[in-house]
Amino acid sequence: MTARLLLLAMAAVATQAASAALELVGYSGGFGEWEWTGKVVERAAGRAKEYSGPVTLTHTGICTQDGPETKAAEIRFQLSRFPSEMKATVVVDGVECRFSGRLTDRYTGSMTCPDRPAVPLSIWVK
Structure with a gap:
């Protein structure tokens, strides 16, 4: 009986995690030359919804x-x-970058990385 309850609990957690997964697509660079794709999952973060993933x-x-x-x-x-806004931290090649974007049909703004010029970034989350 205990094993069944444990399996049911694990299935419920997996179902909740899968239902909170979102697809992320976007592009960055002066000419949009970098395409972004990934899946993110919701994490508990208090009042604001926080997502993370590869x-x-x-x-x-x-x-x-x-x-x-x-x-x-x-x-x-x-x-x-x-306002409808995204605040993000992106780690690429061990470098931590920051992004802040406003929502129109997508989140648009600039990504800033240490010792590099800011680059345009547009992200769709669905």
Whole structure:
């Protein structure tokens, strides 16, 4: 009986986690040359909703010779309702970057990384 209850509890947690998963897509760079794709899950963070998960960045520019370059990244962000805004931390190649964007049909803003110029970033969360 205890094993059944444990299995039911584990299934309920897995179902809740799966239902809170969101797809993230976007692009960054002066010409939108980096495509972003990933799945994020909701984490408990008090009043604001916080999401986190892995993201793949794919360079889609025409300068690639041996196929597109890809980078693995991690994103953590909060969404606020008023004003509709995203505040995110992105870690790419061990470098922590910050993003703040306003919602129109997507979240748009600039991503800033240490010792680098800011780059435009647009993110859709669905």
